[in-house]
Amino acid sequence: MVETPEPLRFTPSRAEGLPDVREVAVYPDRIEVDTAGRRVTFAFVDIARPQESPVCSLLKRIMGKRPWPRLVADRDWFHSPRDRFFVWYTDPPLKTYMPEDEAQDYDRSYFSRIRLVVLSGGFSTYDLG
Numbered sequence: 155m156v157e158t159p160e161p162l163r164f165t166p167s168r169a170e171g172l173p174d175v176r177e178v179a180v181y182p183d184r185i186e187v188d189t190a191g192r193r194v195t196f197a198f199v200d201i202a203r204p205q206e207s208p209v210c211s212l213l214k215r216i217m218g219k220r221p222w223p224r225l226v227a228d229r230d231w232f233h234s235p236r237d238r239f240f241v242w243y244t245d246p247p248l249k250t251y252m253p254e255d256e257a258q259d260y261d262r263s264y265f266s267r268i269r270l271v272v273l274s275g276g277f278s279t280y281d282l283g
Contacts, residue, residue, distance in 0.1 A: 159182075159267065159270045159271045159274050160271075161179055161180060161181040161182075161271065162179070162180045162264065162267050162268055162271050163177060163178070163179045163180075164177070164178055164252070164253050164264050165177055165178075165253055165254075166178055166250045166251050166252065166253060167236040167237075167251045167252060167253055167254050167256075168251050169248065169249060169250050169251065170248070170249040171244070171246045171247050171248040171249055172187060172189040172190075172194070172246070172248055173189060173190045174189060174190040174191075175187055175188070175189050175248075175250065176188040176189070176191075178250050180268050180271045180272065181271065181275070182271055182272070182274045182275025182276075182277075183197065183198050183199070183275045184196060184197045184198055185198075185242060185244075185248075187248065196242065196244045196248075198224075198226045198272075198275060198277045201226055201242065201243040201244055201245075202224035202225060202226050202243070202277055203224060203225045203226075203243060204222075204224050204225075205222040205223070205224065205225060205278075206221060206222050222278075223273070223276055223277050223278040224277055224278070225243070225277070225278055225279060225280050226242065226243055226272060226277045226278070226279060227240045227241055227242045227243060227272075227279045227280070228240070228241045228279065228280045228281075228282050229241075229265070229269070229279045229280065229281055229282065230281075230282040230283055231260075231265060231281070231283055232283040235252060235256035235257065235258060235263065235265075236251060236252055236253070236254055236256050237251060237252075238251065238252045238256065238263075238265045239251045239252070240268065240279065252264050252265055
């Protein structure tokens with residue numbers, strides 16, 4: 155049995171798209187953002203984009219295969235730790251950079267842990283690198 159990662163809260167080094175982002179919480183099914191003193195929630199099911207056509211997904215299910223997970227953000231790892239980011243498919247698009255104290259080691263990084271939390275909910279992110 156695969157262990158579901160705990161939700162992950164972090165203070166981004168900076169953010170674009172919403173004013174005064176103080177904290178981001180990533181859950182398997184949503185992100186919650188503390189922006190200008192109020193909490194805004196974006197459900198992944200509402201922002202997710204398919205990676206394949208509905209017909210292809212249906213055919214895979216009929217054949218007993220798993221369709222590709224729907225995407226909820228773009229990600230870019232190929233920067234210094236605090237400059238790594240996710241661009242969530244919210245309205246408006248929200249770009250969250252990793253915290254100031256982002257680990258150099260990939261497995262311990264917020265970046266890696268965010269990906270695992272998103273994957274645990276059956277969603278994915280698109281690698282820009």
